[in-house]
Amino acid sequence: MNNQVIMWSVVVAVLLLMFCFRIINKFHNSINHHNIIEIGDDYSIYGSEDDVL
Amino acid sequence: MRLETITQYTAQKMTFSNNTPVDVRDAYVFLAEYAAWLLGCGATCIRITKNVTRIAEAWNLKTEITIMPSSVHLSVFDNDTKQSFIYLKRKPRTGISFYKNTRLSELSWAISDAKVSFEEARERFNKIITAPYTNKWLVLVLTSLANMSFCRLFGGDPMAMLIVFVATFAGFRLKQMMLEDGFDDRVVFFVCSFFSAVIGSAGYVFNIGTTPELAVGTSVLYLVPGIPYINSLSDMLDGHYLVSFSRFMGAAMLTFCLSCGLAAGMLLMNLKIF
Numbered sequence: 001m002n003n004q005v006i007m008w009s010v011v012v013a014v015l016l017l018m019f020c021f022r023i024i025n026k027f028h029n030s031i032n033h034h035n036i037i038e039i040g041d042d043y044s045i046y047g048s049e050d051d052v053l
Numbered sequence: 054m055r056l057e058t059i060t061q062y063t064a065q066k067m068t069f070s071n072n073t074p075v076d077v078r079d080a081y082v083f084l085a086e087y088a089a090w091l092l093g094c095g096a097t098c099i100r101i102t103k104n105v106t107r108i109a110e111a112w113n114l115k116t117e118i119t120i121m122p123s124s125v126h127l128s129v130f131d132n133d134t135k136q137s138f139i140y141l142k143r144k145p146r147t148g149i150s151f152y153k154n155t156r157l158s159e160l161s162w163a164i165s166d167a168k169v170s171f172e173e174a175r176e177r178f179n180k181i182i183t184a185p186y187t188n189k190w191l192v193l194v195l196t197s198l199a200n201m202s203f204c205r206l207f208g209g210d211p212m213a214m215l216i217v218f219v220a221t222f223a224g225f226r227l228k229q230m231m232l233e234d235g236f237d238d239r240v241v242f243f244v245c246s247f248f249s250a251v252i253g254s255a256g257y258v259f260n261i262g263t264t265p266e267l268a269v270g271t272s273v274l275y276l277v278p279g280i281p282y283i284n285s286l287s288d289m290l291d292g293h294y295l296v297s298f299s300r301f302m303g304a305a306m307l308t309f310c311l312s313c314g315l316a317a318g319m320l321l322m323n324l325k326i327f
Contacts, residue, residue: 003323004322008322015252
């Protein structure tokens with residue numbers, strides 16, 4: 001495998017990783033947002049922490 | 054300004070087609086906002102001037118408009134109070150939109166033909182400026198297809214067209230994501246052109262197709278800021294040199310970033326096209 005193929009693969013892999021992180025981040029945010037609505041105003045600030053714990 | 058002068062000015066009313074009296078100041082604020090939105094969504098200076106003048110004439114308002122690169126100044130002289138006012142409105146941060154541009158122009162004609170009252174005009178204006186953007190996935194697919202067609206126009210073979218489609222799809226999606234996240238335009242253009250150029254070089258790397266150089270060349274064409282260049286020329290012909298120069302420099306800066314990204318991609322892939 002020559003250098004060109006390796007570099008091309010690395011760049012494409014980085015791009016795909018960026019897309020994946022974006023999707024995961026969006027999914028994670030949507031879950032947190034859902035919890036905030038369910039928990040209510042008084043505890044909304046702890047919504048994301050509860051999710052992680 | 055003395056209080057009684059303000060009161061006198063405020064009391065000034067005008068009457069439109071439906072015989073509803075309207076405060077003149079509201080009409081001027083509307084005009085300033087209207088002009089700023091036209092500027093924001095990519096209208097040329099001649100269009101902004103014509104549309105604003107059309108509305109002002111329909112409402113019997115006397116006004117002068119000065120268009121600056123990032124704001125609109127509307128000067129008003131009131132014969133009764135001998136006072137002049139300047140309404141200054143900054144250009145809103147909105148992308149170029151043909152939809153808003155067209156609808157705002159239609160609104161000016163509707164006002165000119167006395168088809169809408171002031172309140173209706175303001176309602177329609179609010180509806181236009183808050184209209185949702187075209188579906189981003191549709192735009193993504195159409196842009197990729199359009200760029201693929203460019204490759205064909207320049208003589209690319211089916212494999213080069215396929216590579217350009219994928220490169221554009223990935224690059225444009227990245228552009229959408231980065232703009233949503235609030236990255237600087239110049240950074241976005243550099244990064245997107247870099248990734249598109251690298252993906253576009255697949256023809257060279259894997260020996261696919263007979264026109265790999267066209268795939269690399271056309272994979273970044275979707276980033277060329279064509280509308281600002283055209284508007285810049287139009288403004289220059291109309292004598293709005295300041296706005297024209299501003300638009301030209303903005304577009305040239307983006308083109309420079311695009312070129313840097315393309316060059317970086319080609320250097321990384323060690324392409325010896327030239």
